[in-house]
Amino acid sequence: MKLAVIGLGMAARAHVAALESLHERVELTGLYMRNKNRLASAAEAMQVKAFPSLEAIAEDSETDAVLLLTPPDSRLDIVKLLSEAGKHVLMEKPLERTLPAATELVELCEKAGVHLGTVLQHRVRPGSFRLKKLLDEKQLGVIAMVRVDVPWWRSQDYYDQPGRGTYDQDGGGVLITQAIHVLDLMLHLLGPVKSAQAMLATTQLHEMEAEDFASAAVLFESGAVGNICATTASFPGSSESIRIDGTKGSVILQGGSLRLIWRDGTEENFAEKGNSGAGADPMAFPSDWHMKIIENFADVVEGKADSLVAPGRDALAVQRLIEAMERSSAEAGLRVELDAF
Numbered sequence: 282m283k284l285a286v287i288g289l290g291m292a293a294r295a296h297v298a299a300l301e302s303l304h305e306r307v308e309l310t311g312l313y314m315r316n317k318n319r320l321a322s323a324a325e326a327m328q329v330k331a332f333p334s335l336e337a338i339a340e341d342s343e344t345d346a347v348l349l350l351t352p353p354d355s356r357l358d359i360v361k362l363l364s365e366a367g368k369h370v371l372m373e374k375p376l377e378r379t380l381p382a383a384t385e386l387v388e389l390c391e392k393a394g395v396h397l398g399t400v401l402q403h404r405v406r407p408g409s410f411r412l413k414k415l416l417d418e419k420q421l422g423v424i425a426m427v428r429v430d431v432p433w434w435r436s437q438d439y440y441d442q443p444g445r446g447t448y449d450q451d452g453g454g455v456l457i458t459q460a461i462h463v464l465d466l467m468l469h470l471l472g473p474v475k476s477a478q479a480m481l482a483t484t485q486l487h488e489m490e491a492e493d494f495a496s497a498a499v500l501f502e503s504g505a506v507g508n509i510c511a512t513t514a515s516f517p518g519s520s521e522s523i524r525i526d527g528t529k530g531s532v533i534l535q536g537g538s539l540r541l542i543w544r545d546g547t548e549e550n551f552a553e554k555g556n557s558g559a560g561a562d563p564m565a566f567p568s569d570w571h572m573k574i575i576e577n578f579a580d581v582v583e584g585k586a587d588s589l590v591a592p593g594r595d596a597l598a599v600q601r602l603i604e605a606m607e608r609s610s611a612e613a614g615l616r617v618e619l620d621a622f
Contacts, residue, residue, distance in 0.1 A: 282579035288351035298568035339366035364393035378452025387593040397593030402570035421527030427507035434518030446489035454491030460511035465599040479606035
């Protein structure tokens with residue numbers, strides 16, 4: 282597959298490393314960003330073409346797909362241009378800042394008949410694959426309770442960067458920028474949430490527009506109940522976790538470590554190397570996950586595999602949950618039904 286990259290923001294480091302590892306599978310046709318000096322420097326360093334404009338990518342017959350790494354506030358027009366030109370789109374999360382905008386973006390790609398993938402890389406971690414198989418095979422029995430904890434840390438320097446933690450650029454705070462990964466994995470593993478009751482807040486540890494703390498009680502359509510706590514105010518930051526309690530046993534996925542505790546008293550443990558960006562450096566994680574996502578996206582585009590990444594419409598589910606939590610908090614903890622979105 283021949284791929285162009287648009288934008289080289291914070292997330293680019295892992296993607297560039299992944300593309301270097303995939304050079305025999307994915308050919309990089311060129312780069313584009315608005316900052317012409319950075320564009321020239323990056324293109325020279327990566328030894329690829331610098332596209333002069335987005336229109337040049339749309340018109341380039343060699344380019345099959347684009348990897349879109351811009352902030353979410355600048356995507357809609359880009360996706361419209363490229364999807365209408367028949368380019369498949371793989372983009373960083375979230376799809377857009379709001380659910381209506383994200384839905385419009387998904388519908389643009391569906392109308393154009395191009396694949397849209399979202400980089401929610403926690404789905405492709407080894408522990409996630411193992412846990413998904415275990416749940417699909419009902420090995421834990423009936424799932425009764427789910428607890429999600431995202432105790433991450435970001436310094437004030439992080440939020441002092443222009444646009445960080447704002448609604449205009451990011452679409453919100455910890456939920457849509459950090460916890461979205463774990464919430465997407467939760468939905469991928471356990472199915473849809475029916476309703477949510479939440480409280481969002483900005484702690485005294487940060488000066489920012491949006492929330493750095495979110496807590497919610499959720500009811501899954503399966504009948505399981507759950508609790509979510511997510512923050513970027515937990516110094517120095519530690520691994521996110523999903524704990525699932527079923528009638529045959531319990532499981533804890535923490536970072537890349539999977540612990541199974543069976544009702545007969547036996548335990549099984551599986552470990553994965555690598556961090557997840559829980560601390561002050563948000564990019565402190567390996568590029569392996571991004572490599573799997575890009576490789577799988579290439580296979581999907583070429584009709585060789587089913588999607589492991591979050592396809593466009595599938596990725597709307599986590600934004601629907603986030604907006605339900607935001608609405609619940611704004612209405613003093615009122616229970617919000619997700620089918621209202």
